[in-house]
Amino acid sequence: MNDLTQPFKRLPVALIGTGSYVPEHRLTNADLEKMVDTSNEWIVERTGIKERRIAAPDEKPSDMATNAARKAMEAAGVTPEEIDLIIVGTVTPDTFTPSTACYVQANLGAVNAAAFDISAACSSFLYALKIAVQFIGCGQAKTALIISSEKLSHIVNWEDRATCVLFGDGAGAAVLRTGTGKEGDSAILASDIGSDGTLTDLLLVPGGGSAIPTTEANIHEKLYTLAMRGNEVFRHAVEHMKNSALSLISRTGIKPEDISLVIPHQANLRIINAVTSRIGIPPEKVFVNLQKYGNTSGAACAIALDEAVRSGRAKKGDLILMVTFGAGLTWSSAAIRL
Numbered sequence: 001m002n003d004l005t006q007p008f009k010r011l012p013v014a015l016i017g018t019g020s021y022v023p024e025h026r027l028t029n030a031d032l033e034k035m036v037d038t039s040n041e042w043i044v045e046r047t048g049i050k051e052r053r054i055a056a057p058d059e060k061p062s063d064m065a066t067n068a069a070r071k072a073m074e075a076a077g078v079t080p081e082e083i084d085l086i087i088v089g090t091v092t093p094d095t096f097t098p099s100t101a102c103y104v105q106a107n108l109g110a111v112n113a114a115a116f117d118i119s120a121a122c123s124s125f126l127y128a129l130k131i132a133v134q135f136i137g138c139g140q141a142k143t144a145l146i147i148s149s150e151k152l153s154h155i156v157n158w159e160d161r162a163t164c165v166l167f168g169d170g171a172g173a174a175v176l177r178t179g180t181g182k183e184g185d186s187a188i189l190a191s192d193i194g195s196d197g198t199l200t201d202l203l204l205v206p207g208g209g210s211a212i213p214t215t216e217a218n219i220h221e222k223l224y225t226l227a228m229r230g231n232e233v234f235r236h237a238v239e240h241m242k243n244s245a246l247s248l249i250s251r252t253g254i255k256p257e258d259i260s261l262v263i264p265h266q267a268n269l270r271i272i273n274a275v276t277s278r279i280g281i282p283p284e285k286v287f288v289n290l291q292k293y294g295n296t297s298g299a300a301c302a303i304a305l306d307e308a309v310r311s312g313r314a315k316k317g318d319l320i321l322m323v324t325f326g327a328g329l330t331w332s333s334a335a336i337r338l
């Protein structure tokens with residue numbers, strides 16, 4: 001989906017603050033060696049992951065989202081009352097209804113905000129960004145909070161070595177606001193989202209919804225946990241992330257050498273290396289933190305963005321390319337001037 005061919009003039013949109021939160025508890029590869037038939041060597045070699053964070057039993061996705069949001073709002077210098085839109089991307093909502101975004105709104109006291117959730121799996125943060133850009137660009141919102149928060153530990157099958165080593169918990173957030181449109185000021189330059197619903201069966205939680213409601217039998221079969229065909233997901237991830245990034249680069253006229261930093265979805269180091277080498281970005285321009293957190297779904301690129309900003313890897317004026325991929329299948333990318 002192309003937002004550069006819009007038939008009417010839009011307001012510019014700036015990114016004015018980021019925040020993130022990860023739970024305290026670290027689950028290391030050594031811990032996993034005691035739980036399933038795996039090894040630190042296998043996990044590091046095949047994925048790059050060394051440890052992941054696991055939320056406390058009573059720690060909800062809305063709690064993690066609220067923590068990340070508070071940091072983003074502090075960085076942006078905005079009050080809760082100024083927020084007029086809250087979008088939360090999650091596949092592990094606190095409750096099926098109401099939305100996790102409504103819990104976050106209450107926690108923050110963001111009394112003037114409309115709040116809703118979206119479901120785009122690991123692509124949700126950039127889907128939320130795209131939606132918020134439409135609201136702000138059309139003058140329907142001024143200050144938006146976009147968040148992705150996941151408690152994937154809740155839907156992981158801890159007896160399945162092929163999936164349980166991959167995922168972790170956490171939340172990332174950003175504040176978007178009507179921009180100045182001035183050269184050099186922060187701007188969301190372009191974004192791309194896409195999906196392929198013919199491949200829903202590659203990565204899904206089959207049970208617990210209306211199609212296969214929870215029963216005693218399917219709890220036993222663990223139908224409420226993530227099921228994945230890893231090899232195929234890997235192949236599609238590389239292809240779609242590469243295509244989404246390249247389409248954004250060609251539509252915006254950005255040259256790969258203009259990009260200061262690529263912040264990709266943090267699922268697997270081999271996926272990241274395959275994608276970035278195919279789009280002509282050298283490793284030193286790629287932000288990777290999956291060794292610390294594993295794959296936190298939509299939160300992964302949001303946490304990485306915040307860490308890149310706070311560590312100084314991404315600075316004001318830098319051109320950032322973000323690109324993600326997830327269940328659905330879904331994919332998304334964004335070019336952001338910080």
Ligand code: COA
Binds near residue numbers: 038161295
């Ligand atoms: N420890 C040790 N061995 C493991 C293992 C683990 N944690 N998980 C799988 N294996 C084994 C398999 O059983 C298989 O053994 P076999 O050859 O005896 O059957 C062998 O390792 C190779 O499995 P395979 O699935 O082909 O490995 P792979 O190189 O494709 O790596 C993934 C597996 C899951 C790491 C990889 O496919 C992947 O990252 N896919 C994308 C997943 C992803 O990113 N999902 C989220 C998208 S948002």
